[in-house]
Amino acid sequence: MGDYSKALEFYEKDLEITKKALPPNHPDLAISYNNIGHVYNDMGDYSKALEFYEKAHKIKEKALPPNHPELAMSYNNIGQVCRNMGDYSKALEFYEKAHKIKEKALPPNHPELAISYNNIGHVYNDMGDYSKALEFYEKAHKIKEKALPPNHPQLAMSYGNIGQVCRNMGDYSRALELSEKAHKIHEKALPPNHPQLAISYNNIGLVYSDMGDYSKALEFYEKAHQIKEIALPPNHPELAMSYNNIGQVCRNMDDYSKALEFSEKAHKIHEKALPPDHPQLAMSYNNIGLVYSDMGDYSKALEFYEKAHKMKEKALPPNHPDLAISYGNIGQVYNNMGNYPK
Template identity: 75%
Template sequence: MGDYSKALEFYEKSHKILEKALPSNHPDLASSYNNIGQVYNSMGDYSKALEFYEKSHKIFEKALPPNHPDLAQSYNNIGAVYNNMGDYSKALEFYEKDLEITKKALPPNHPDLAISYNNIGQVYNSMGDYSKALEFYEKAHKIKEKALPPNHPDLAISYNNIGQVYNNMGDYSKALEFYEKSLKIREKALPPNHPSLATSYNNIGMAYSGKGDYSKALSFLEKALSIFQKSLPPNHPNIKTVTNSIDNVKKKM
């Protein structure tokens, strides 16, 4: 499990030192707020994450030119928290601001652009606009295919996301095809208890559940739960989600 309380303690000590040493609008203070926000986001405490990301963003807005990549990253972070909170219109608003800056700042095949396209695809997927989601996910995937080696973990994310859209559309065979491509890369690239592996197992489990193959579904969901329990804090939303999925599958068997 990531030791989040230790990380928070460290970042807060560091922040106190910076507050004494620097003027209140110094970019290093913004980075410090950002780090604290990141820990809260990883813990699933999204309102706290938002509070610190917004403090960070206010400083960046004053200290940096309007097309600076750090501002884009800041918009992206805030968008991610809104996405995690399920406020998709807000998430889209911030992700589009990020994309606007990123497009101006980077060449058209830069991997960071793929991240921006990917995030927007994710929001459309959550909103149920699947054709839009596929459009943005495929833009992201094309960039990644050109820019990255074939077993890079970011390609796994890309396959996973496309699989998710097909899953939501009820095309479970297509979903499994992409989820399995994603899993193959992750199994090679990541340690056996990495949360992203658990995400893959969870998604494959849900696709099998959609197909009505409940014993296969259960086997993958239990693998996912086992990893999440080892790698995340006990009150993390992902653990609750998988536990509920397992209960639902058992009821159908």
């Protein structure tokens, strides 16, 4: 478990001393800013993380030649935090900048290139461009297979990523196979409460949920949630995702009061932790809407569906599958209310 407050305390002491001892654009200051940015990112405080990553980046831009690998790392960090904040076009821009530098500076099968491909794949997956995501995840995986031993956690991450994009494309048997491969590696390589294990459990749960095996999904979601509760601060967005998943599976099992309770817990965290137009907030509204719809409270369902839809329109590309889901939900609720188009 990361003791974030302790880490922050010591990094801030380090920054204080470094600021006094060194000129304002010294590269060591960039390291200090970066370290603080990492902690805020891990805590789920993305706006604070971005602030420190950008401070680090400004120093590096002045101090280093334009194709220096340290600049690539900087672009990467900013890209990651933009992705976490739901700004996918910005994230893609920074990840591609990082990748261009790495392509020039490194040999073609270097593990750092795999990280780049992976990051770009994540954004395409978030944007709903699953074939593009798969292309980049597979590029990353080929490099990792050559460079790493067969039980390396990075390979597990790779199997997990490809598994999730297969799931998004509706290939559930392949998704389950790859998610379980990832999990076996994680179990051997990592301590029992490691956050990566939570991701593994979660991914397997998602596939079972999509396959309609809700009791199995719930079992894996709860395993993931137990680890996250130990490893993360109480308002971390990852915990919200956990509540969301459990809420949705409770809904599918017709336990609506439990579903509403978990969906609202998720929403409260998202409201505190994320910018107001973040796609995860839209997902929260959507999930609450689904529960109200199942409970027959259609006007309440419509209210939440419309909130979700407004956010999705701002945050997502016009052909994103989530927008289609949104239109479908609103159409269904009008149908249930007997409000047919003339």
